Amino acid sequence: MRSNRRKRWAVIPLAVGLVVALAGCTQEQLHGWLPGTNTTVNTTNHTSSVVGLWVTSWIVLLLVGLIVWILIIWAAVMFRRRKGQTGLPIQLRYNMPVEIFYTVVPLILVLGFFAFTAKDQAAIEKPFAHPDATIHVYGKRWAWDFNYIDTSNPNQSVYTQGIQAQEIQGANGAIKTNELPTLYLPQGKKVRIELSSRDVNHSFWIIDFLYKKDMIPGRLNDEYVIPEKLGTYAGKCAELCGEYHSLMLFQVKVVTPQQYDTYLASLKKAGNVGLLGSEYNTNTNQPNNVTPVQASGANK
Numbered sequence: 001m002r003s004n005r006r007k008r009w010a011v012i013p014l015a016v017g018l019v020v021a022l023a024g025c026t027q028e029q030l031h032g033w034l035p036g037t038n039t040t041v042n043t044t045n046h047t048s049s050v051v052g053l054w055v056t057s058w059i060v061l062l063l064v065g066l067i068v069w070i071l072i073i074w075a076a077v078m079f080r081r082r083k084g085q086t087g088l089p090i091q092l093r094y095n096m097p098v099e100i101f102y103t104v105v106p107l108i109l110v111l112g113f114f115a116f117t118a119k120d121q122a123a124i125e126k127p128f129a130h131p132d133a134t135i136h137v138y139g140k141r142w143a144w145d146f147n148y149i150d151t152s153n154p155n156q157s158v159y160t161q162g163i164q165a166q167e168i169q170g171a172n173g174a175i176k177t178n179e180l181p182t183l184y185l186p187q188g189k190k191v192r193i194e195l196s197s198r199d200v201n202h203s204f205w206i207i208d209f210l211y212k213k214d215m216i217p218g219r220l221n222d223e224y225v226i227p228e229k230l231g232t233y234a235g236k237c238a239e240l241c242g243e244y245h246s247l248m249l250f251q252v253k254v255v256t257p258q259q260y261d262t263y264l265a266s267l268k269k270a271g272n273v274g275l276l277g278s279e280y281n282t283n284t285n286q287p288n289n290v291t292p293v294q295a296s297g298a299n300k
């Protein structure tokens, strides 16, 4: 009996080894099946800590699950009704060591998860004292406006006004990617992205950046990020915001700082100079937001 029990306990490290070995199989698994392409690590200065927190949490939780499953099976097998047994088995209650164990262990786990999450979140949300680029993004049903703010001379800021994704007729929902609103970001630079909404709640989500944040009418939110990997990334609204929410898409192009400056200069050349302000907001419940009809006095 004793040696049998020992054999059973030896299964645990074996299973743990198996889980760890399997976790090292593919890039996708290493990223804990997080959304985005398989190259998400170091897309920004924050992605490695997000992936680390996510994958480590899963490993810890799988280990907890494994121990619980083994204990359940062990109890079911060890305390099964044997031949000739009748009536109820011995009823046990108020086992203080066991009760303390299953109170303290989950408490340690929860506090541990909380501490690591709070630590990473504080680092991710920490504002840059002197961002290299400041971009204000407006979410609107169902597209995006981008203001590239010239903080030293706001009159020289540039902007683009987006339209919602256009479907290609008869192409089974495929969209014209070249017509998507496109946000340019300079690689390796500290970027402050300001987020607000022109109408209802939206959520700004650059999938490969592993970060999303709500855009709430009447409120200014921030994202602080250093894009580290050149490339084109998909972005979308992550808050159900109405009929064409699924077409509220955009693209992100992380380019070299030189290409970024060239792009801003091209917007200036095209006449997109200045800032798109809250005058285009359509939520009339917000203070100072009035419809054009009200503004002209025709409604009085």
Ligand SMILES: [Cu+2]
Pocket (backbone or CB within 6 Å): 139, 140, 142, 201, 202, 203, 237, 238, 239, 240, 241, 245, 248
């Ligand atoms: Cu939306």
